Amino acid sequence: LPQVLDAVSVPVIAAGGYSTGRGLASALAAGADGIAMGTRFMMTSDSPTPKDTLERYIGTADTQQIRVTTAVDGMRHRMIDNDFIQHLESAGPFGRLWIALRSARKWKAQTGMSTAHMIKTFFKAIKDDPSAMSQVIMAANQPVLLQRSMVEGFPDEGILPSGQVAAAIDSLPSCEELIDSIVREAEQCLSRLAINGHSENGEQPLQAGACT
Numbered sequence: 001l002p003q004v005l006d007a008v009s010v011p012v013i014a015a016g017g018y019s020t021g022r023g024l025a026s027a028l029a030a031g032a033d034g035i036a037m038g039t040r041f042m043m044t045s046d047s048p049t050p051k052d053t054l055e056r057y058i059g060t061a062d063t064q065q066i067r068v069t070t071a072v073d074g075m076r077h078r079m080i081d082n083d084f085i086q087h088l089e090s091a092g093p094f095g096r097l098w099i100a101l102r103s104a105r106k107w108k109a110q111t112g113m114s115t116a117h118m119i120k121t122f123f124k125a126i127k128d129d130p131s132a133m134s135q136v137i138m139a140a141n142q143p144v145l146l147q148r149s150m151v152e153g154f155p156d157e158g159i160l161p162s163g164q165v166a167a168a169i170d171s172l173p174s175c176e177e178l179i180d181s182i183v184r185e186a187e188q189c190l191s192r193l194a195i196n197g198h199s200e201n202g203e204q205p206l207q208a209g210a211c212t
Helices: 002-007 021-030 051-058 083-090 093-106 115-127 130-150 164-168 175-192
Strands: 013-015 034-036 066-069 077-080
Touching: 021 034, 021 175, 066 083, 066 164, 083 093, 093 130
Parallel strands: 013 034
Antiparallel strands: 066 077
Protein backbone atom coordinates (compact mmCIF):
# COMPACT_ATOMS: atom_id res chain seq x y z
CA LEU A 1 0.00 0.00 0.00
CA PRO A 2 2.73 2.58 0.82
CA GLN A 3 4.47 1.80 -2.49
CA VAL A 4 1.25 2.31 -4.44
CA LEU A 5 0.51 5.55 -2.63
CA ASP A 6 3.99 6.81 -3.47
CA ALA A 7 3.61 5.84 -7.12
CA VAL A 8 0.21 7.31 -8.02
CA SER A 9 -1.73 10.54 -7.59
CA VAL A 10 -5.25 9.12 -7.83
CA PRO A 11 -7.58 7.97 -5.02
CA VAL A 12 -6.45 4.59 -3.69
CA ILE A 13 -8.76 1.93 -2.27
CA ALA A 14 -6.91 -0.64 -0.18
CA ALA A 15 -8.01 -4.26 -0.59
CA GLY A 16 -6.99 -7.63 0.78
CA GLY A 17 -7.65 -8.89 4.31
CA TYR A 18 -9.78 -6.01 5.59
CA SER A 19 -12.72 -6.82 7.86
CA THR A 20 -12.55 -4.45 10.84
CA GLY A 21 -12.58 -0.79 11.77
CA ARG A 22 -8.97 -1.05 12.84
CA GLY A 23 -8.09 -2.15 9.33
CA LEU A 24 -10.00 0.79 7.86
CA ALA A 25 -8.28 3.20 10.26
CA SER A 26 -4.85 1.82 9.37
CA ALA A 27 -5.55 2.18 5.64
CA LEU A 28 -6.76 5.77 6.08
CA ALA A 29 -3.81 6.60 8.31
CA ALA A 30 -1.45 5.27 5.63
CA GLY A 31 -3.04 7.60 3.08
CA ALA A 32 -5.63 5.41 1.33
CA ASP A 33 -9.10 6.80 0.63
CA GLY A 34 -11.00 3.72 1.77
CA ILE A 35 -11.06 -0.06 1.79
CA ALA A 36 -12.75 -2.74 -0.30
CA MET A 37 -13.96 -5.97 1.30
CA GLY A 38 -14.98 -9.12 -0.55
CA THR A 39 -14.96 -12.04 1.88
CA ARG A 40 -16.34 -9.94 4.75
CA PHE A 41 -19.39 -8.78 2.81
CA MET A 42 -19.94 -12.29 1.48
CA MET A 43 -20.03 -13.48 5.10
CA THR A 44 -23.07 -11.43 6.15
CA SER A 45 -26.71 -12.26 6.75
CA ASP A 46 -27.61 -10.31 3.60
CA SER A 47 -25.40 -12.46 1.41
CA PRO A 48 -27.19 -14.67 -1.15
CA THR A 49 -24.63 -17.42 -0.50
CA PRO A 50 -26.42 -20.65 0.57
CA LYS A 51 -26.52 -21.59 4.25
CA ASP A 52 -24.39 -24.75 3.94
CA THR A 53 -21.66 -22.84 2.11
CA LEU A 54 -21.73 -19.96 4.60
CA GLU A 55 -21.43 -22.47 7.43
CA ARG A 56 -18.30 -23.86 5.80
CA TYR A 57 -16.79 -20.36 5.72
CA ILE A 58 -17.81 -19.65 9.32
CA GLY A 59 -16.37 -23.02 10.36
CA THR A 60 -12.98 -22.07 8.93
CA ALA A 61 -11.17 -21.00 12.07
CA ASP A 62 -7.60 -21.81 11.02
CA THR A 63 -5.67 -20.09 8.24
CA GLN A 64 -4.19 -23.51 7.43
CA GLN A 65 -7.61 -24.37 5.97
CA ILE A 66 -7.28 -21.47 3.51
CA ARG A 67 -4.49 -22.02 1.06
CA VAL A 68 -3.21 -21.22 -2.39
CA THR A 69 -3.59 -23.97 -4.97
CA THR A 70 -2.69 -24.27 -8.64
CA ALA A 71 -4.56 -27.58 -9.02
CA VAL A 72 -7.66 -26.10 -10.63
CA ASP A 73 -6.30 -24.50 -13.79
CA GLY A 74 -2.58 -23.92 -13.21
CA MET A 75 -3.14 -20.40 -11.88
CA ARG A 76 -2.72 -19.46 -8.22
CA HIS A 77 -6.05 -19.30 -6.39
CA ARG A 78 -6.65 -18.88 -2.66
CA MET A 79 -9.45 -21.20 -1.54
CA ILE A 80 -10.88 -22.94 1.47
CA ASP A 81 -9.75 -26.53 1.47
CA ASN A 82 -12.44 -29.07 0.54
CA ASP A 83 -12.84 -32.60 -0.83
CA PHE A 84 -12.80 -31.48 -4.45
CA ILE A 85 -9.50 -29.57 -4.14
CA GLN A 86 -7.89 -32.42 -2.18
CA HIS A 87 -8.96 -34.88 -4.87
CA LEU A 88 -7.47 -32.69 -7.60
CA GLU A 89 -4.19 -32.13 -5.77
CA SER A 90 -3.67 -35.81 -5.01
CA ALA A 91 -4.19 -36.83 -8.64
CA GLY A 92 -1.47 -37.06 -11.27
CA PRO A 93 -1.68 -35.47 -14.75
CA PHE A 94 -3.95 -38.20 -16.15
CA GLY A 95 -6.02 -38.23 -12.97
CA ARG A 96 -6.60 -34.48 -13.16
CA LEU A 97 -7.51 -34.79 -16.82
CA TRP A 98 -10.08 -37.44 -16.01
CA ILE A 99 -11.51 -35.40 -13.11
CA ALA A 100 -11.77 -32.37 -15.40
CA LEU A 101 -13.53 -34.36 -18.11
CA ARG A 102 -15.92 -36.01 -15.64
CA SER A 103 -16.67 -32.61 -14.12
CA ALA A 104 -17.43 -31.15 -17.55
CA ARG A 105 -19.53 -34.18 -18.46
CA LYS A 106 -21.44 -34.05 -15.16
CA TRP A 107 -22.73 -30.59 -15.95
CA LYS A 108 -22.99 -31.10 -19.70
CA ALA A 109 -25.98 -28.75 -19.95
CA GLN A 110 -23.71 -25.86 -18.94
CA THR A 111 -20.41 -27.02 -20.48
CA GLY A 112 -21.63 -28.80 -23.64
CA MET A 113 -19.37 -31.80 -22.93
CA SER A 114 -20.99 -34.91 -24.47
CA THR A 115 -19.72 -38.44 -23.83
CA ALA A 116 -18.30 -38.65 -27.35
CA HIS A 117 -16.56 -35.28 -26.91
CA MET A 118 -15.16 -36.39 -23.55
CA ILE A 119 -13.65 -39.58 -25.02
CA LYS A 120 -12.24 -37.75 -28.05
CA THR A 121 -10.68 -35.06 -25.84
CA PHE A 122 -9.19 -37.66 -23.49
CA PHE A 123 -7.35 -39.53 -26.25
CA LYS A 124 -6.18 -36.29 -27.85
CA ALA A 125 -4.78 -35.15 -24.51
CA ILE A 126 -2.94 -38.44 -24.03
CA LYS A 127 -1.07 -37.82 -27.29
CA ASP A 128 -0.42 -34.17 -26.49
CA ASP A 129 -0.15 -32.87 -22.89
CA PRO A 130 -2.66 -34.18 -20.32
CA SER A 131 -1.66 -31.57 -17.74
CA ALA A 132 -2.22 -28.65 -20.09
CA MET A 133 -5.49 -30.07 -21.37
CA SER A 134 -6.83 -30.66 -17.86
CA GLN A 135 -6.05 -27.03 -16.98
CA VAL A 136 -7.89 -25.77 -20.05
CA ILE A 137 -10.94 -27.89 -19.27
CA MET A 138 -10.94 -26.94 -15.59
CA ALA A 139 -10.67 -23.27 -16.50
CA ALA A 140 -13.82 -23.71 -18.60
CA ASN A 141 -15.43 -25.58 -15.69
CA GLN A 142 -14.76 -22.84 -13.12
CA PRO A 143 -18.07 -20.97 -13.55
CA VAL A 144 -19.94 -24.24 -13.00
CA LEU A 145 -17.79 -25.16 -9.99
CA LEU A 146 -18.43 -21.72 -8.47
CA GLN A 147 -22.14 -22.06 -9.12
CA ARG A 148 -22.22 -25.49 -7.49
CA SER A 149 -20.70 -24.25 -4.24
CA MET A 150 -21.61 -20.55 -4.07
CA VAL A 151 -25.11 -20.62 -5.62
CA GLU A 152 -26.47 -24.14 -5.27
CA GLY A 153 -24.99 -24.74 -1.82
CA PHE A 154 -22.79 -27.83 -2.25
CA PRO A 155 -19.46 -26.69 -0.77
CA ASP A 156 -17.63 -29.99 -1.34
CA GLU A 157 -18.61 -30.28 -5.01
CA GLY A 158 -17.21 -26.96 -6.16
CA ILE A 159 -14.58 -24.39 -5.25
CA LEU A 160 -14.60 -21.94 -2.33
CA PRO A 161 -12.61 -18.78 -3.12
CA SER A 162 -11.64 -16.92 0.01
CA GLY A 163 -9.34 -14.39 1.55
CA GLN A 164 -7.36 -15.50 4.60
CA VAL A 165 -9.48 -13.10 6.62
CA ALA A 166 -12.29 -15.70 6.61
CA ALA A 167 -10.50 -17.52 9.43
CA ALA A 168 -10.91 -14.43 11.65
CA ILE A 169 -14.67 -14.04 11.01
CA ASP A 170 -17.10 -15.82 13.32
CA SER A 171 -20.38 -13.96 12.83
CA LEU A 172 -22.85 -13.03 10.10
CA PRO A 173 -24.11 -9.51 10.81
CA SER A 174 -26.24 -7.60 8.35
CA CYS A 175 -24.38 -5.28 5.96
CA GLU A 176 -25.79 -2.29 7.83
CA GLU A 177 -24.60 -3.63 11.18
CA LEU A 178 -21.20 -4.46 9.71
CA ILE A 179 -20.63 -1.02 8.20
CA ASP A 180 -21.83 0.75 11.35
CA SER A 181 -19.49 -1.27 13.56
CA ILE A 182 -16.53 -0.78 11.22
CA VAL A 183 -17.04 2.97 11.02
CA ARG A 184 -17.52 3.25 14.78
CA GLU A 185 -14.35 1.29 15.52
CA ALA A 186 -12.37 3.22 12.91
CA GLU A 187 -13.46 6.56 14.35
CA GLN A 188 -12.38 5.43 17.81
CA CYS A 189 -8.97 4.40 16.46
CA LEU A 190 -8.53 7.64 14.54
CA SER A 191 -9.64 9.66 17.55
CA ARG A 192 -6.95 8.02 19.65
CA LEU A 193 -4.42 8.97 17.01
CA ALA A 194 -5.78 12.53 16.93
CA ILE A 195 -6.22 12.43 13.16
CA ASN A 196 -9.99 12.18 12.93
CA GLY A 197 -12.35 14.85 11.67
CA HIS A 198 -11.87 16.96 14.82
CA SER A 199 -8.11 17.26 14.42
CA GLU A 200 -6.34 20.51 13.75
CA ASN A 201 -6.11 19.63 10.05
CA GLY A 202 -9.80 20.34 9.71
CA GLU A 203 -10.62 17.02 8.08
CA GLN A 204 -14.24 15.95 7.87
CA PRO A 205 -15.55 13.16 10.14
CA LEU A 206 -15.28 9.65 8.74
CA GLN A 207 -18.18 8.65 6.51
CA ALA A 208 -19.60 5.17 5.99
CA GLY A 209 -18.81 5.53 2.30
CA ALA A 210 -15.12 5.08 3.09
CA CYS A 211 -15.86 1.36 3.26
CA THR A 212 -17.05 -0.31 0.05
